[in-house]
Each structure stands twice: as structure tokens, then as C-alpha cells.
Amino acid sequence: xxxxxxxxxxxxxxxxxxxxxxxxxxAAYSATRxxxxxxxxxxxxxxxxxxxxxxxxxxxVEHQINHAITPITPLAVFSAYWxxxxxxxxxxxxxxxxxxxxxxxxxxxxxxxxxxxFIALLGYMFYPTAPPRLTGGYIDTVAATSQYGWWxxxxxxxxxxxxxxxxxxxxxxxxxxxxxxxxxVLACLTRRRWLKVVAFGYVxxxxxxVVLTANHWLxxxxxxxxLVLVCWWAASAQYRSATSAARQRTAIAVPEDYALTxxxxxxxSDLPEPPEARDVPVHERDPxxxxxx
Numbered sequence: 001x002x003x004x005x006x007x008x009x010x011x012x013x014x015x016x017x018x019x020x021x022x023x024x025x026x027a028a029y030s031a032t033r034x035x036x037x038x039x040x041x042x043x044x045x046x047x048x049x050x051x052x053x054x055x056x057x058x059x060x061v062e063h064q065i066n067h068a069i070t071p072i073t074p075l076a077v078f079s080a081y082w083x084x085x086x087x088x089x090x091x092x093x094x095x096x097x098x099x100x101x102x103x104x105x106x107x108x109x110x111x112x113x114x115x116x117x118f119i120a121l122l123g124y125m126f127y128p129t130a131p132p133r134l135t136g137g138y139i140d141t142v143a144a145t146s147q148y149g150w151w152x153x154x155x156x157x158x159x160x161x162x163x164x165x166x167x168x169x170x171x172x173x174x175x176x177x178x179x180x181x182x183x184x185v186l187a188c189l190t191r192r193r194w195l196k197v198v199a200f201g202y203v204x205x206x207x208x209x210v211v212l213t214a215n216h217w218l219x220x221x222x223x224x225x226x227l228v229l230v231c232w233w234a235a236s237a238q239y240r241s242a243t244s245a246a247r248q249r250t251a252i253a254v255p256e257d258y259a260l261t262x263x264x265x266x267x268x269s270d271l272p273e274p275p276e277a278r279d280v281p282v283h284e285r286d287p288x289x290x291x292x293x
Contacts, residue, residue, distance in 0.1 A: 043168035177224030179206035
């Protein structure tokens with residue numbers, strides 16, 4: 001009973017620690033919202049710089065996709081719901097399931113997710129970037145479909161921009177970063193190749209959504225996915241190193257002389273038994289002597 005109580009206390013402390021990390025993460029996000037939420041000049045300048053890079057690379061597809069899809073109401077509404085809900089619902093659901101069912105995968109996965117998010121928050125503070133919808137010439141798809149959901153319209157966003165979300169947190173896109181993290185986790189949880197491919201359909205859909213709704217530049221999406229990939233690799237390498245070191249510390253050292261003695265004993269046991277040690281009839285021991293009977 002005492003052992004079970006101690007195990008339960010340990011599990012509760014571990015769960016509280018994870019909840020505390022989530023609270024710290026949200027507090028850090030709120031801090032960036034209040035620190036850089038009104039830096040519109042720098043944010044718009046950075047956004048136009050990104051657009052110039054995309055034009056140089058011939059990947060400036062945001063305007064064309066945005067104006068082609070937004071007038072199609074079913075697709076626009078679907079995209080708005082996906083953008084507003086999936087990154088919270090799916091990401092945290094996968095994180096909780098991992099914590100409960102796959103703790104060995106949870107640790108490096110959680111570290112990668114939180115590390116990427118913290119780094120992204122630093123990016124929002126030191127490199128605030130406006131999304132396409134705030135640079136002119138783009139349709140705010142989410143605001144345009146506000147009558148179908150609970151999110152604010154364009155006018156409401158203007159009045160309560162600082163209270164809703166960080167409006168200049170486009171680079172990197174953690175909508176895409178979190179979606180890529182989810183796809184990596186799902187790919188690790190399945191062994192079938194076709195299911196692994198399907199898992200990455202989630203991040204592909206999210207990338208399309210953030211671009212067509214004019215909430216992120218394409219390079220924002222690339223940066224978000226790349227950031228998570230680097231953090232995933234670093235967290236996995238660190239976890240493997242820590243696990244290997246722990247196994248070495250708990251390994252039982254075998255003295256060299258003991259190992260040598262054991263090897264000699266095994267070698268001797270493999271030798272054929274000498275004839276004098278076998279229980280054989282007397283006439284076999286002395287062929288010249290006739291057998292009785």
C-alpha cells in the first residue's frame with residue numbers, strides 16, 4: 001500500500017509539473033502579445049521583406065490562392081474552422097494521449113514542442129511580422145466568414161486586436177509548426193507506411209489553410225516546420241544520450257577474472273567425458289576377459 005501511495009504521489013507531481021509548463025508557455029505567449037502587439041510599422045516592414053524574398057524565389061502564391069478560394073463559401077468556412085480550432089484541439093489532445101499511453105515518446109516529443117514554441121515566441125518579440133491580411137490587397141478569410149462561427153469580424157478585430165491574439169506573430173508559423181509536430185508523432189505511432197503518409201496530410205492541410213486564409217506567408221510555414229524539425233532532432237538525440245548513459249550507470253560490472261573463470265569452466269564442460277569415468281561393463285574395460293553368461 002505504501003508503495004502504491006508513493007507511486008501515486010509521484011505521478012501527481014509529474015502531472016502538475018507538466019501543467020505548470022503549459023501555464024508558463026501561455027504566459028510567455030501573452031507577454032509577447034502585450035510587448036509587440038502594437039509594433040505595426042516594423043511588423044509590416046518585415047512582412048514586405050518576406051514578400052520580396054518570395055517574389056525573388058517565385059513562390060509568392062498567397063494572393064492568388066487567397067482570392068481564388070475565399071469566394072467559395074464552403075471552402076472558406078471549412079478553412080476558417082480549421083484555422084480557429086485544429087491547432088489547439090489536436091495538438092493538446094495528442095500531447096495528453098502521449099503522456100498517458102506512450103511516456104517514452106512523450107518526453108522528447110514534449111521537449112521538442114515546447115522548445116520550438118519558446119523559440120518562436122522570441123522570434124515574435126524580436127522580429128514581429130504582419131500576416132498578409134494586414135498588408136493590404138488580401139482578403140481576411142476568417143473575418144469574412146465570421147457569421148458562420150464565433151470568431152470576430154474585421155471591425156471587431158480592429159477594436160480588440162490586443163485582447164484577441166498576437167496580430168504580428170506570423171514568422172514563424174506555429175500553426176504549421178504544431179501541425180508538423182502532430183504529423184511527426186502520428187508517424188512514429190504507426191508502422192504502416194501508408195498511414196505515415198496520411199499523417200503528414202495533416203500538416204499539408206494546415207499549411208494550405210494558413211496560406212489561403214492570408215494568415216501566414218508561405219515562408220512563415222516553412223520556418224515553422226523547419227523549427228520543429230530541428231527541435232525534434234535535438235530533443236531525440238538528447239533523450240537517446242540520456243537513456244544510454246542511464247543504462248550504463250545501472251549495468252552490472254563483471255570482473256575480468258570471473259569472466260575468464262566462467263569461460264574456462266564452459267570450455268571444460270564441453271570436453272568429452274574420459275573413458276575411465278564412464279559406467280561401462282567390465283568386459284569392455286578388458287577385452288581379453290570373456291563375458292559371463
